[in-house]
Structure formats: structure tokens, C-alpha cells
Amino acid sequence: MPGRWLAEARRDYYRRRAREEGFRSRAAYKLLEAVERFRLIRRGDIVVELGAWPGGMSQAASRVVGPQGLVIAVDRREFRSFEESNIVALQLDILEDEVIDPILDITGGKMVDVLVSDASPRFIGVRDVDVARQIELTLRSMEIAEGIVRRGGNVMLKAFECEDLREVEARLREMFGKVRRFIPRSSRKTSSELYLIGLGRL
Template sequence: MPRDRRDYFYRKAKVEGYRSRAAFKLKQINERFNIIRKGDTVVDLGAAPGGWLQVAKELSGGTVAGVDLLPIEKIEGVETIKGDIRLDTTVDKIKELIQRGSKKEGADAVICDAAPNLSGNWSYDHARSIDLATSALECARKILKPRGRFVVKVFQGDMFPDFMNKVRRSFVKVQAFSPEASRKQSAEIYVIGKQLLPEAVKPGGEYIVTIENVGAGGDGIARVNDFVVFVKGAEKGETLKIRIRHVKPNFAFGERIE
């Protein structure tokens, strides 16, 4: 490896025809976490200039869309949207594109390598990075299908643990990863979320439920917004207040609140 990793990946991107050196970050993330799979519908948020779109199309071969405030130069087989991911109008355009292109109800993977324009004030830049990543997370929740996957770049700092907890409330598996292609001195890190959790119930949420049945393991079975919740020690016909402890893609576990 040459001493200057930045130069190495910059030159490699030029040789292999990628629009940015960041293309290799996505390749390395995907090798480790298998975020994008053959036939997937993929949405790239903050996609300009398009390096991640190029890789996403190679990996998926399916419907790939890029969204950015800036125009994105055309990439064969890739759809682009000019818009703000914080706006419902943009989210609606993304959903329409997914439905039109893949006939799916949501994206399989949402990726985001966006970063704020740096001011040189680290606290300010970190806060803006967290804000941008949070907007990407909120957008991803609206356009991902159940069990969908998510990758977002964020700058490390004092707000990072809280952001990780937000992602953990939305996905079954959450990890942070720094690919080799990131600059050695960079504070950027990528947060990977796998298996999007349903909107029906929230971890830590409190609900009043009626136990409809008792499962083979002896746990009471209730429903919250038609979502199955298991409650330990509850009896059929009992109405009680519960707090959600864990949420899985198809069911949740709750505990009685005395």
C-alpha cells in the first residue's frame, strides 16, 4: 500500500472509471456486510457525484436511484431525483420511482455517503453531520421495505452514541465500521443497520393490551396494531399495561408494568 492512501484510491478510481474514490468504501462495506445483493432495489441519498451509484448498480443489477440537491450526471441504468430528502414531496417521488421500476413496495437497501460542507469548526461540523445522518435515517424508514438494510456516513464525536441508539431503535442489527478506503486521519465512520424493525411498536413503548391466547412456551400473546407481542406470565383474557423490551421483525417481547 502506498504511504498516501488517499492518492492510492484516488488513482484507482480514475483507472477503473469511478467518479470518486468513495466507490471503494462501498465495495469494502459490502464485502463485509452484504448490504447490496443481486436484484436489490437500492436508493442512494446525497448521491452526487455518483461513485456509490456506480457501485450499487454493479452489485445489484436491479433498480437503482440516486437523490441529491445537486444534479447528477447520467449513469446508465440509474434513475436520479433532484430534491431534498427531508421533504415529503421528495419521499413520494422516491416511492413512485421504486414502484415503477421494481414493482416493490419499498427499497431493499438505502445508502448514504453524504457529508455537510465543512466549516473548520469541528463541533459545528459534527453536529451538522449528525443532523444529516438523522435525516437519512428518517427517510430510510419511510422508503425501506421490512427487513431492509441501511448504511450512512457520520462523523464521530460526542453526539455519535445517541445517533447509534437511534439506529438501534430502528434495526435488529447495528454496527459501526471504518473501511480501509477511508482516509487514515478522517473521523468519518459508517453505521450499518440490518433488518428494519416494523413501525407497529417501539422499543420502550407502553401499551394497554388484552391477552388473546397463551403460547406453547407459556407466554401470553397480545397484539399491538396487529403486531404480535409475547408477555411473560400473562394469562388469557387478562388486560394489562406492558412495556416493550425487544422488537424483532415479526414479533416483540413485552413486560408487565405493575
């Protein structure tokens, strides 16, 4: 199928580019595209990323926020230590563990500017199960965002095209001035993966 072939070629291109540019995963380019399109993250920001292993997006965020900023990378998997001095890694399961307090301990109680969630389950290939697990992570990420994102701050949440999506968007609209759907160029055209962008927390 030409669509599948093109998607594979696109993935290879971003994988190679990530290796050359020192990113741990091609996910870095999804974040950089969101920064370019929505001004999601700015210099000096405090950014939290949920579902951050192996760390490509957090590395990209680290370059955008610069030395005055901070990135807190959260995942249930253990990170290989980061060379970037403005990334702090936290090994937590966002469904099982207390997440908000450990983050606020790092920021000294300060609310954060941006929350990015790229958390996704291990897919088993049964659509209903995979979608339900993804949406559970999306909703949990939104709940964490409610507890830590400052007024005026932004979010980018991984989600899935599904029946519950409108409800998730409606909840986000109550929290943010603008809500957009975002499918990065580097995402597979054949997958239902998308991100919800929330700009300007009310």
C-alpha cells in the same frame, strides 16, 4: 507526519483506481467494502443513495444489483447523466424537499431493500458546526430510511465520531436487528468519518 503522508498516498491510490475502473469517485470502494463485509446489497435489490453526487457509490451499487436491480441516486447537485441504465437520478435537497414520495413514485410504491447515505455538509473547519450539520443529515437520512426501507432491509449511514453518536446508534438499534460501526479502508485515518451499518430492519 507519516500518518498524514500514508493517508494521502492511500487516497491517491483509490482515486487512480477509480479512474481506471470507470467510477466517478473513490467512494465506490467504501460501498464495495461494505458489500463484502456485511452483504449490505445483493443482486436484484432496489437501492437508494442519499448524497450521491458525483455518483461513485451509486455506480458501484449498480454493478452489484445488476440489470434486474435499481439504484436511485439523490443529491441536491445536478448529476452528469449516467450510462448505467439501472440508475435513476433525483435532484433533491434532503433537508428542504419532500423525498419519500418522489422515491416511491419511481419504485411504484414498493419499499426499498437498502438505503445508503453518504450525505455530508460542506465543512467550514469549525468542529462543533461541522459535527452538528453532519448529524442533522445523518438523522434526516434515518428518518427517510424509516419511511422507505422494507422489513429485513439494510442501511449504511455516514456519521461522525461525536457525543451524539451513541444516541443515533440507540435509535438505529430500535430499527435494525444488528448495528455496526464501519470505517472503510479507503477513509482517511485522520478524519472522524465513519458509517453506521444497520442490518435486518425489524
